[in-house]
Amino acid sequence: MxxxxxxxxxxxxxxxRHVGPDAMKPDGTVNRGKLSTVxxxxxxxxxxxxxxxxxxxxxxxxxxxxxGPQKAADIIRxxxxxxxxxxxMISDRRFGGADTLATSYTIVxxxxxxxxxxxxxxxxxxxxxxxxxVGPQCADKLNIPQVTYVEEILDFNDTQIIARRRLSKxxxxxxxxxxxLMTVHGSxxxxxxxxxxxxMRYKYARTKTEMRKGxxxxxxxxxxxxxxxxxxxxxxxxxxxxNKIGLAGSPTKVKSVSSIVLTxxxxxxxxxxxxxxxxxxxxxxxxxxIG
Amino acid sequence: xxxxxxxFVYCEIENENxxxxxxxxxxxxxxxxxxxxxxxxxxxxGNNLNGxxxxxxxxxxxxxxxxxxxxxxxxxxxxxxxxxxKILKEQDPQIVLFGATSVGRDLAPRLASKLNCGLTADTTIxxxxxxxxxxxKKEYTDLLYAIRPAFGGSIMANIINWDMHPQMxxxxxxxxxxxxxxxxxxxxxxxxxANEVLSDEDFVVEVIERHIEESGVNLKxxxxxxxxxxxxxxxxxxxxxxxxxxxxxxxxxGSRAAVDAGFIDHNRQIGQTGTTVRPKLYIAAGISGAIxxxxxxxxxxxxxxxxxxxxxxxxxxxxxxxxxxxxxxxxKMIKYYKENAK
Numbered sequence: 001m002x003x004x005x006x007x008x009x010x011x012x013x014x015x016x017r018h019v020g021p022d023a024m025k026p027d028g029t030v031n032r033g034k035l036s037t038v039x040x041x042x043x044x045x046x047x048x049x050x051x052x053x054x055x056x057x058x059x060x061x062x063x064x065x066x067x068g069p070q071k072a073a074d075i076i077r078x079x080x081x082x083x084x085x086x087x088x089m090i091s092d093r094r095f096g097g098a099d100t101l102a103t104s105y106t107i108v109x110x111x112x113x114x115x116x117x118x119x120x121x122x123x124x125x126x127x128x129x130x131x132x133x134v135g136p137q138c139a140d141k142l143n144i145p146q147v148t149y150v151e152e153i154l155d156f157n158d159t160q161i162i163a164r165r166r167l168s169k170x171x172x173x174x175x176x177x178x179x180x181l182m183t184v185h186g187s188x189x190x191x192x193x194x195x196x197x198x199x200m201r202y203k204y205a206r207t208k209t210e211m212r213k214g215x216x217x218x219x220x221x222x223x224x225x226x227x228x229x230x231x232x233x234x235x236x237x238x239x240x241x242x243n244k245i246g247l248a249g250s251p252t253k254v255k256s257v258s259s260i261v262l263t264x265x266x267x268x269x270x271x272x273x274x275x276x277x278x279x280x281x282x283x284x285x286x287x288x289x290i291g
Numbered sequence: 292x293x294x295x296x297x298x299f300v301y302c303e304i305e306n307e308n309x310x311x312x313x314x315x316x317x318x319x320x321x322x323x324x325x326x327x328x329x330x331x332x333x334x335x336x337g338n339n340l341n342g343x344x345x346x347x348x349x350x351x352x353x354x355x356x357x358x359x360x361x362x363x364x365x366x367x368x369x370x371x372x373x374x375x376x377k378i379l380k381e382q383d384p385q386i387v388l389f390g391a392t393s394v395g396r397d398l399a400p401r402l403a404s405k406l407n408c409g410l411t412a413d414t415t416i417x418x419x420x421x422x423x424x425x426x427x428k429k430e431y432t433d434l435l436y437a438i439r440p441a442f443g444g445s446i447m448a449n450i451i452n453w454d455m456h457p458q459m460x461x462x463x464x465x466x467x468x469x470x471x472x473x474x475x476x477x478x479x480x481x482x483x484x485a486n487e488v489l490s491d492e493d494f495v496v497e498v499i500e501r502h503i504e505e506s507g508v509n510l511k512x513x514x515x516x517x518x519x520x521x522x523x524x525x526x527x528x529x530x531x532x533x534x535x536x537x538x539x540x541x542x543x544x545g546s547r548a549a550v551d552a553g554f555i556d557h558n559r560q561i562g563q564t565g566t567t568v569r570p571k572l573y574i575a576a577g578i579s580g581a582i583x584x585x586x587x588x589x590x591x592x593x594x595x596x597x598x599x600x601x602x603x604x605x606x607x608x609x610x611x612x613x614x615x616x617x618x619x620x621x622x623k624m625i626k627y628y629k630e631n632a633k
Contacts, residue, residue, distance in 0.1 A: 016442050101455075104404060128442070131412035133400035136368070140404035145496045146368055148397045162499065167393040170503035172365070176496045251409030251455035255422060255436070257446045267596075267606060272615025274623060280595070280611055281627040288440075288447055289572050289593050290515065290539050291416060291466075291632050 002158055003059030004178075006050045007111060009122035009135070010043035010064055010079065012072040016127050037071060039078055042123025044191040046184040050121050051083050051192065053153060061085045063114065067095060067107055073207050076230050080202035081194035088114070089207055092234040094246050100129075102249035104137035109238035111142060119161065120181040124149055135183035145176045149185045207232040295329035296385035297354070299457070301375060302347060303394050304337040304364065309346040312390035312464045315540075317350035319417055319467040320388050326419045327433055329385065330354065334378055336371055336485075338364035344480055351472030353479065360485040362494065365501055366394050369493040370485070372401045377488050379406060384457050386435050388417075391461040399461050409452035410459040411437035415466045422451050435460065465514065465540040468632065508542065508558050514571040515541030518561055518588070521548035522577025522598065523617065529554055531621040532576055538625055544568070546584045549577075562587035576617045580605025597621070 014035035047064070054060040064079035066072050067090040076087030090110045098106065111120065120142075125132035132148070139146035147163055154173065155162040165172045166185040204221055207230045211218060222228050235242065243249060270276040285291040300320045302313040317333060324331040330353040335343055340359040347355055356378050363370060375398065379387060387402075389395035391413045403410035416438035423430045434451050435458040441448040452458045510516060517536040519529055529543065536543045545555035547562055561568055562584040573591035578584060580596075580603055588594075589608055596609035597620045606612045613620055 099409065100400065101403060101407070101409065129412070130441075131400075131410075132396050133403070133410060133412060136397060136400035137404035140372075140401045146397070146401065147496065148368075149393065167503070169393070170501065172498060172502075173500040174496055174498050180496075251452045252411055252450050253452065255449040255451045257441070257448045267609050267612045269601075270611060270613045272613060272619045272623070274627075277613070277620060277623045278627040278631070280613075281624060282631055284572070284593070285628075285631055288416065288438075290628065 001057050001156065003057055003061065004053060004118040004156075005116055006053060006060060006062045007114060007117050007120045008043070008047050008050045008062060008064045008079065008084065009107060009120065009138070010047060010066050010075050011040045011123075011126050011128075012037050012066065012068050012075045013040045013126050013128040014038075037074070039075055040123055040126045040128075042125055042127075042184060042186055044123070045186055045188045046121040046123050046182075047079060047082060047084070048189055048191040049150065049153065049182070049184050050119075052189070053119075053156075054083070057156075063088065063117075065090070065107070065110055065114070067091070067103065067110070069096075070207065070209050073205075073210055073230055077202055077205050078194075080205060081198045082192055083195060083198060087205070087230055089230055089232045090238065091207070091209070091232055094235050094242065097247035097250065098245060099250035099252045100131055100133035100137060101251055102245050102247075104134050104141060105244045105249060106238070106240060107134065108138050108141040109240045110233060111138070113233065113238050118178040120144075120179070121150075122181075122183055124183045124185050132183065135181060139181040142179075142181070145180045146183070147174055147176050147180060148183045150182045151185050151188045202228070204228050205230050295327055296383060297330045297332045298324040298327065299379065299382065299384035299387040300331070300333040300352075301387070301389045301395070301398070302333050302335040303366070303390055303392065304335065304340070304343075307337075307339065309335070309343065310390065310392075312392055312395075312462075314346075314350065314469050315464070315467040316388045316390060316462055317347065317352060318470040319462060320386070321351045321470070321472060323386060323417060323419060323435070324351075327385070332356070332382060332384065334358075334375060336360075336363045336374055338362075344478055348476045348478040349471045349474050350469075351476050354481065355478050356481045356483055358483040358485045358488075362489075363485060365498050366398075367494070367496055367498065368397055368401060369496060370489050371398055372405065373489055373493050374483060374485065375402055376405045378483070379457065385433075387457045387459045389459070389461045391463045395461045399459060403459055406457065406459075408455045408457055408459060409450075410461070411439060411450040411452075412461050414439045414450075414460045414462050416447075417460065417462065417467075422453055424453060434458065468538070468540070508556075510542050510544055510559065510561065510566045510568050513542040513568070515539045515574075516544050516561070516568055516570045516572070516588075516591075517541055517574045517576065518544035518546065518578060519549050519554065519576045519617075520546040520578030520584070521552055521554075522579070523549060523554055524577070526554050528618070531617065535574070535621050535625055538628060539572075541570070541572070546578050546581070548581075575605055575609070576621065578605055579603045580608075 063086040303310040334356040389399040418436040431453040
């Protein structure tokens with residue numbers, strides 16, 4: 001079996017499992033500064049799937065690609081700690097506010113710059129939007145097949161890969177030729193832990209923007225060890241059309257948001273009268289509990 | 292008069308029938324089409340679809356595109372995407388709806404990329420409305436409001452798309468009400484020859500094996516549960532609960548006492564020895580609230596208790612306590628839901 005070139009798409013996401021009241025800005029966009037961030041859970045499964053193939057096929061090269069603000073360089077370092085060969089960061093203020101269409105365009109511009117790949121893997125969906133759209137949209141823009149909800153890689157040969165998909169009502173085994181894009185389901189194996197040796201090797205890995213603060217010790221270290229410089233691609237680096245990125249390239253916009261009323265501690269006591277029951281039904285509809 | 296662009300629905304086939312979610316979408320699509328004064332159109336791709344239109348027309352579909360070919364079943368992304376793309380490109384609808392299912396969430400994003408349009412995922416409410424774009428100083432009318440829970444379910448977001456059409460959305464299962472318009476609704480049928488549209492390139496992914504589980508009881512996944520206890524009184528009285536569950540798009544469950552009494556099947560038992568559920572809404576009818584039961588449902592977001600006994604233990608964890616006879620209360624809930632739901 002020939003070695004494969006795998007790109008892992010990973011995203012740093014606000015931890016939506018711990019959301020405070022100021023998590024959203026008045027314009028309906030996420031107030032990222034107010035939230036702790038995590039490696040998107042499904043993307044960790046995708047990383048494991050890629051590293052597992054690397055274990056099985058010697059010489060396989062895994063590159064982790066992320067798009068986000070500077071802080072997202074954590075994702076690249078985390079990838080190194082767990083065993084990827086390369087990391088690339090797409091970061092530029094002008095990419096901000098992108099919906100899935102603009103995001104997939106941007107990521108695909110990055111993938112085209114990498115150019116040489118057999119397999120692209122990413123998580124099924126990210127917990128900040130739960131859309132599950134960017135994977136299939138990237139596959140379309142690259143004009144390659146997509147295999148969504150992958151649970152396990154069953155087999156591969158030089159020309160094709162066989163995977164089991166987890167569907168909401170069952171499972172399906174499919175084969176796809178290379179190159180293809182897979183989105184990985186949370187029912188696949190958990191990602192391996194960090195490897196101490198890798199943490200030592202990469203803990204000072206930084207993008208050049210992160211280096212701007214001017215730390216002489218780090219600068220010296222980066223000159224000596226070029227593998228610590230995380231490549232950072234801007235709008236110009238990936239030759240992106242300014243009209244297709246960020247807010248301008250995003251067809252979907254948030255018109256308004258409303259908070260969902262959480263369970264009250266006090267019960268409302270009602271009778272079986274028409275007015276009581278109609279009042280309750282109206283409240284339930286208003287609060288989107290039913291409707 | 293300028294003909295309004297259509298509302299379009301992608302129909303899924305499940306066990307040789309139109310999937311439940313697609314029937315819900317046709318109804319939701321019809322309601323939007325009626326608000327807009329636009330036609331409702333649909334597409335369905337599969338194998339042995341002879342007579343399938345009889346399951347689709349009654350929802351008020353004006354035009355139906357059918358591609359019937361053995362290569363289109365089971366669903367594969369590329370051929371379905373290529374067919375849907377060709378139809379949508381030619382028909383140029385203003386709104387396209389998909390189920391937020393394994394199929395819809397695989398197909399819709401690929402299509403949105405092809406069509407270079409917006410797509411809102413997992414919507415639970417659809418409506419039509421206007422939007423003023425400050426930057427352009429322009430009022431856009433008759434837009435799709437695609438409303439969805441966001442951010443881990445802590446907020447509802449209204450997503451719009453005013454400039455890159457069609458406006459597409461995937462819609463969660465079980466939230467839209469099914470409504471037959473007319474059993475004999477006149478639908479124009481357009482048959483698509485898949486072989487003329489598709490090439491070998493569209494079939495490079497092969498399905499080797501498939502195991503689809505029978506869609507049985509799915510209490511865990513249901514956002515709304517109407518559960519009954521011993522207080523329901525009889526097997527027949529559970530029909531009252533079933534009616535409410537059906538109209539709300541929920542499932543029926545029961546306490547251990549109700550199961551032991553033979554009022555309801557044991558696979559619908561909720562509690563320590565049954566299924567643990569965390570629905571958005573839990574309606575407990577005639578359930579006293581033994582710990583054995585509440586342990587399996589106390590994490591519901593909203594609990595309504597209907598009981599003759601004002602001191603039933605379950606009332607302590609309920610958001611709404613209705614003291615009264617469920618034979619009176621449940622039909623009233625149905626009545627007022629019908630009157631007030633969109």
